[in-house]
Amino acid sequence: MDVEQFRKAGYQAIDRICDYYYSLQEKSVVSKVEPGYLRGQIPLTPPEEGEDFQVIADDYQKLIAPGLTHWQHPSFFAYFPTSCTFEGILGDLYASSMACNPGFNWSCSPACTELEAIVMDWAADLLGLSDAFKNSSGVGGGVIQTTASDSALVTVVAARSLYLSRHPDTKMEDLVIYVTTQTHSLGAKAALVLGLRLRSIDVTQEDSYSLRVATVGTTSTGAVDNLPEIREVVKDYPSLWVHIDSAWAGSALACPENRDKLYLNEINAFAYSFCSNFHKWGLVNFDCSTLWVRDRKHLTDALDITPPFLRTKHGDAGTVIDYRNWHLGLGRRFRSLKLWFVLRGYGVSGFQSYIRQCIAMNGVFAKLVEKSDILEFVTKPSLALSVFRVVPKLESEKQQALSQESLNELNRLFYGRISARDDIMLTQTSLNGIFCVRLAVGASRTTEKHMHDAYSVIEKEAKAAIEVWDQTVNGVALIG
Amino acid sequence: MDVEQFRKAGYQAIDRICDYYYSLQEKSVVSKVEPGYLRGQIPLTPPEEGEDFQVIADDYQKLIAPGLTHWQHPSFFAYFPTSCTFEGILGDLYASSMACNPGFNWSCSPACTELEAIVMDWAADLLGLSDAFKNSSGVGGGVIQTTASDSALVTVVAARSLYLSRHPDTKMEDLVIYVTTQTHSLGAKAALVLGLRLRSIDVTQEDSYSLRVATVGTTSTGAVDNLPEIREVVKDYPSLWVHIDSAWAGSALACPENRDKLYLNEINAFAYSFCSNFHKWGLVNFDCSTLWVRDRKHLTDALDITPPFLRTKHGDAGTVIDYRNWHLGLGRRFRSLKLWFVLRGYGVSGFQSYIRQCIAMNGVFAKLVEKSDILEFVTKPSLALSVFRVVPKLESEKQQALSQESLNELNRLFYGRISARDDIMLTQTSLNGIFCVRLAVGASRTTEKHMHDAYSVIEKEAKAAIEVWDQTVNGVALIG
Numbered sequence: 001m002d003v004e005q006f007r008k009a010g011y012q013a014i015d016r017i018c019d020y021y022y023s024l025q026e027k028s029v030v031s032k033v034e035p036g037y038l039r040g041q042i043p044l045t046p047p048e049e050g051e052d053f054q055v056i057a058d059d060y061q062k063l064i065a066p067g068l069t070h071w072q073h074p075s076f077f078a079y080f081p082t083s084c085t086f087e088g089i090l091g092d093l094y095a096s097s098m099a100c101n102p103g104f105n106w107s108c109s110p111a112c113t114e115l116e117a118i119v120m121d122w123a124a125d126l127l128g129l130s131d132a133f134k135n136s137s138g139v140g141g142g143v144i145q146t147t148a149s150d151s152a153l154v155t156v157v158a159a160r161s162l163y164l165s166r167h168p169d170t171k172m173e174d175l176v177i178y179v180t181t182q183t184h185s186l187g188a189k190a191a192l193v194l195g196l197r198l199r200s201i202d203v204t205q206e207d208s209y210s211l212r213v214a215t216v217g218t219t220s221t222g223a224v225d226n227l228p229e230i231r232e233v234v235k236d237y238p239s240l241w242v243h244i245d246s247a248w249a250g251s252a253l254a255c256p257e258n259r260d261k262l263y264l265n266e267i268n269a270f271a272y273s274f275c276s277n278f279h280k281w282g283l284v285n286f287d288c289s290t291l292w293v294r295d296r297k298h299l300t301d302a303l304d305i306t307p308p309f310l311r312t313k314h315g316d317a318g319t320v321i322d323y324r325n326w327h328l329g330l331g332r333r334f335r336s337l338k339l340w341f342v343l344r345g346y347g348v349s350g351f352q353s354y355i356r357q358c359i360a361m362n363g364v365f366a367k368l369v370e371k372s373d374i375l376e377f378v379t380k381p382s383l384a385l386s387v388f389r390v391v392p393k394l395e396s397e398k399q400q401a402l403s404q405e406s407l408n409e410l411n412r413l414f415y416g417r418i419s420a421r422d423d424i425m426l427t428q429t430s431l432n433g434i435f436c437v438r439l440a441v442g443a444s445r446t447t448e449k450h451m452h453d454a455y456s457v458i459e460k461e462a463k464a465a466i467e468v469w470d471q472t473v474n475g476v477a478l479i480g
Numbered sequence: 481m482d483v484e485q486f487r488k489a490g491y492q493a494i495d496r497i498c499d500y501y502y503s504l505q506e507k508s509v510v511s512k513v514e515p516g517y518l519r520g521q522i523p524l525t526p527p528e529e530g531e532d533f534q535v536i537a538d539d540y541q542k543l544i545a546p547g548l549t550h551w552q553h554p555s556f557f558a559y560f561p562t563s564c565t566f567e568g569i570l571g572d573l574y575a576s577s578m579a580c581n582p583g584f585n586w587s588c589s590p591a592c593t594e595l596e597a598i599v600m601d602w603a604a605d606l607l608g609l610s611d612a613f614k615n616s617s618g619v620g621g622g623v624i625q626t627t628a629s630d631s632a633l634v635t636v637v638a639a640r641s642l643y644l645s646r647h648p649d650t651k652m653e654d655l656v657i658y659v660t661t662q663t664h665s666l667g668a669k670a671a672l673v674l675g676l677r678l679r680s681i682d683v684t685q686e687d688s689y690s691l692r693v694a695t696v697g698t699t700s701t702g703a704v705d706n707l708p709e710i711r712e713v714v715k716d717y718p719s720l721w722v723h724i725d726s727a728w729a730g731s732a733l734a735c736p737e738n739r740d741k742l743y744l745n746e747i748n749a750f751a752y753s754f755c756s757n758f759h760k761w762g763l764v765n766f767d768c769s770t771l772w773v774r775d776r777k778h779l780t781d782a783l784d785i786t787p788p789f790l791r792t793k794h795g796d797a798g799t800v801i802d803y804r805n806w807h808l809g810l811g812r813r814f815r816s817l818k819l820w821f822v823l824r825g826y827g828v829s830g831f832q833s834y835i836r837q838c839i840a841m842n843g844v845f846a847k848l849v850e851k852s853d854i855l856e857f858v859t860k861p862s863l864a865l866s867v868f869r870v871v872p873k874l875e876s877e878k879q880q881a882l883s884q885e886s887l888n889e890l891n892r893l894f895y896g897r898i899s900a901r902d903d904i905m906l907t908q909t910s911l912n913g914i915f916c917v918r919l920a921v922g923a924s925r926t927t928e929k930h931m932h933d934a935y936s937v938i939e940k941e942a943k944a945a946i947e948v949w950d951q952t953v954n955g956v957a958l959i960g
Contacts, residue, residue: 001825003498006566010494013570017490017577018483031590035800038594044616046602050827053567056820060574064817067591068578079588082811084577086486087533090493092576094540096765097497097569098548108559110511111547114518122526136524146626147809157673172652172675185785186810192785193637193808194674195652279811285576286811305665305672313899320515328673328808329627330666331562331759331766337544340536345481347530419793 001053009053016061017089021072025445028422029073033066069425074446075454078425080219080248081281081358081384081442087345088285091338104330106320107312113321116144116336122343123290126351127253127276130268133292135321141296143326144288144335148247149186151275151291152213154299154327156190159241159272161302166239173197180225182218184245212242214271216262217249220429220438222382224249227266234270241272247289250276252359252383255352272298281384281442283342283354288335300325358384358441364451365439374462378434384441387429390414390462392470408435414465424457481533489533496541497569501552505925508902509553513546549905554926555934558905560699560728561761561838561864561922567825568765571818584810586800587792593801596624596816602823603770606831607733607756610748613772615801621776623806624768624815628727629666631755631771632693634779634807636670639721639752641782646719653677660705662698664725692722694751696742697729700909700918702862704729707746714750721752727769730756732839732863735832752778761864761922763822763834768815780805838864838921844931845919854942858911864921867909870894870942872950888915894945904937 001009041063071082098109106113117135120142124134135141145151156177164170172195179187181200190213191198212234214225227244234240244267252258253276259265267274273293278284293299304325314320324330346354362384369375369386373393377386389411394402415428415437427438439454481489521543551562578589586593597615600622604614615621625631636657644650652675659667661680670693671678692714694705707724714720724747732738733756739745747754753773758764773779784805794800804810826834842864849855849866853873857866869891874882895908895917907918919934 001566003501003566006501006569007494007498009566009570010497010573011491013573013577014487014490014494017574018487020577021483021486033590035586035590035794036594038591038598042595042598044598044601045605046823047827048829050830051824053570053821053825056567056824057570060817064591064595067589067594069587069589071578071589086481086483086489087536089486089573089577090489090533090537093490093493093569093573094497096572096576097493097500097564098551106515107549109547109549109551110513110515111518111544114516114547115522115544118518118522118524121524125525147811149809153673153808160675188785189783189808189810192783193633195640286813303669303672305668314515328633328669329629330669331627333766337540341533343526344531344536345533347527349528350530 005053009057012057016057024070024073027070027073029070029076029425030422031067031069032422037067038063072443072445073425074443074450075424076443077439077441077454078427080440082279082286083281083283083354083442083444084285085283085342085345085444087341088283088338091341092285095334095337098334104324104332105312105322106314109334110320112334112336113323115334115340116323117141117321119336119340119343120144120290120292123278123339124292126343126348127250128256128259128264128268129253129274129292132268132294133274139296140292140294141321141326142290142292143299143323144332144339145275145291145327146287147186147289148184148245148275148277149189150328151273151289152186152190152243152245153193154291154303155241155243155273155275155293156194156196157328158293158298158302159243160194160196162241162298163239165301178212180215182220182223183213183215184219184247186245186247187213212240214242214244216244216246216267217252217382219248221379221387221431222249222385223379224262224382227263231266231270242270244271244274247275247277248280248385249383250274250290251278251281251283251351252355254348255355258355258383278339278342281355281358283346283351283444284339288339290339296326303327354444355384357444358446361441361446361448361451362386362439364448365441365455368452368455372459374466375458378431378436386439387431387436388439389434389436390465392466404433408433410465410469411435411437413469414462417461417465418458421457421461424454426458485533489537492537496537504550504553507550507553509550509555509905510902511547511549512902517547518543552923552925553905554923554930555904556923557919557921557934558907560920562759562766563761563763563834563922563924564765565763565822565825565924567821568763568818571821572765575814575817578814584804584812585792585802586794589814590800592814592816593803595820596803597621597801599816599820599823600624600770600772603758603819604772606823606828607730608736608739608744608748609733609754609772612748612774613754619776620772620774621801621806622770622772623779623803624812624819625755625771625807626767627666627769628664628725628755628757629669630808631727631753631769632666632670632723632725633673634771634783635721635723635753635755635773636674636676637808638773638778638782639723640674640676642721642778643719645781658692660695662700662703663693663695664699664727666725666727667693692720694722694724696724696726696747697732697862699728701859701867701911702729702865703859704742704862707743711746711750722750724751724754727755727757728760728865729863730754730770731758731761731763731831732835734828735835738835738863758819758822761835761838763826763831763924764819768819770819776806783807834924835864837924838926841921841926841928841931842866842919844928845921845935848932848935852939854946855938858914858916866919867911867916868919869914869916870945872946884913888913890945890949891915891917893949894942897941897945898938901937901941904934906938 121134133140278288279286366381601614613620758768759766846861
């Protein structure tokens, strides 16, 4: 493909992306394809001769598009938001067109390192993080990682290295990662990857430990760990590294009204490291997991490996950041560009408006649930996330006799019906044995109408589920 | 930004990328900016109000572009190739515009998982890998990782898990990663991250061990570990996991004439896992590190964590691949799309032509070095990589009296001069104490003329370095 063929194919790609966003609302949220749909439609081996790009682009529309689930659809309420913005798409486009494999050294492409250092300070500012976490402090600093799992892994490696340097006789088996049962699986995965012990309990003073992952806004329910209590417990253990994972909820710190309930002061006072994913609720296309540490040396002490072929005069002189020593891999994409585009395109006020809009939309839904006879919250709605379940309205005696398992059975029926639909997408979770359903708002195109529609669908399927459950499972008579 | 504003900004981005590639040859290869150039040109905090995208796009041209090193420039011979193609850019563009955070579950976006499974089979086919590594085998399989470091980390975690499951009484401290001194730093980094022991020596039978990283085409010199010998040694140790890292050279397996020297038969016969980075020499924009394993269960046994909110009916039924259990993080980008676009756009024959062209260009350079009086190869040129140094032509007595350190001093002078230039980019390395310079060909726009120009520059700077060295360092008279 020569430059002019690229121009033509590029314009067409832009046009097709425009078409996509114009028609998004009319699409099903959920892809209707069945497992294995693509095999049989694509040859088993690559073509011997190159093909015309028009054929390839058309095959994308014909074969791939039908197998996509539309995360930007206004009725997508599953998992968590992954807000995609035009500014983010353009940032990725410029970055990928340079293919400068940037940033493993400063010299690889100075702009990539320098922009990341500055924009991470912008992002810290947006979220209200203390200056101690900024690159301009010269001590702390921020770096873009791929996912919150990577951020957690890097953090655990640094914490382990720090603890072992201070307590060189410690055995690996005595190091423990503390999480709660509601910590994202990234905690368990870090333990699995690193071969460390994991305790899903509250911190107790009897144990020795090297790391505590606390969560501000859990994936499952949006719960916020009690940071003031943790602060009390950990203050006698200076070697304990507290990592705050706020992958989803962190973006809400952009709005001052959320900062107290998300314990910003505590984060600023005692967190060793803090992670928020701008690729979740922060308007930046995947991937952009922002990680800040209070002392960058903890990362580089743990991760610096500089073979001769990566040495440069600036790196040797220590005058520049070599970001490769701040993360697990070596090569890295130029991800700060899209973060810069988004923060400039929206401005602080635009970013705040988006967050407030999502929270308001969840509020619309929450009000409807509160009034409902057959839906109840399992936990208090948190920011833009509601966790609820179906509870039939029965005579009080029968209501009391309902077992947890019977209610779970009802809710599995309900969720089965919801997930058989393609016009809305929600996800399930389990909370201390209670089967429940999550609704997470994040698409910027979601309006009040979509919330009312969502509620109607949910109420309809809840009623239908109760009917089936009543007839086949429970045999309990409904009131009304 | 609304859809029409995006269309305008998108067309402009495409046009500017076209301009970039039209003007690439006239640019300096190396960015001339100094450390800290960007601070002061960008405000310290994000704007309060959103800005017009035209201002942002123009700032990209004005502030960022001057700080980029041009990896696609025909005179970029540093590090390793990171071939960027228009097909790859378009693949990334379509993928990022969907922002479907694909693939952590099949259900997240079925097309993403299904295309990856198919295209990884295509790539295995292209490189001549055995059917045992293909997803269609149902046992082995391929997955796209971010970097070769990630691929190595995943592999080590799986190897450790496998070994411990078979030898449950093993202590973590007794597990060893074997590499050679020329293995990429990814081996050392994996050991550092995982807290495992690393031995940079040849395998000896006295040791117990869990993993051997062998390299086909080292970064430093393009050396190929002696796989037939390793195969002999390891056959008595079925628990030893042999990972073949061929991050750079793996793409050359696409050409049948390279397969014997890269030991393809051995790879197919006994490697547990194999990694090649299509984002290096494989025409795909960063990132696209392809990892194949002989038994996918080794990955999922080590890495499967499925919290309730990620459970789906298809995943529970085991009818689909959930790629999140094949790598370290959770979220993942839709990277198979660009690999698909590239393999279709080039076809097998186009891919082979590109590889052969790079090798031929290195051959042009190598012929010139062979004829030179003052340059010599430190190792035999390997594929598209030459590793050489300056050696002055002296009377034989004086030549013999030259110390290694004195020659190293000369070559540091030489490399200092080369790296002060902005019209060519090479990198240094060190080989058993010998300071040497690497020239790696990979840009698709590199022609014979660029190789002759590169040689002229190198010869000129070598002569100038010899002169300075002769006067100030060595005091040895030059002949002629």
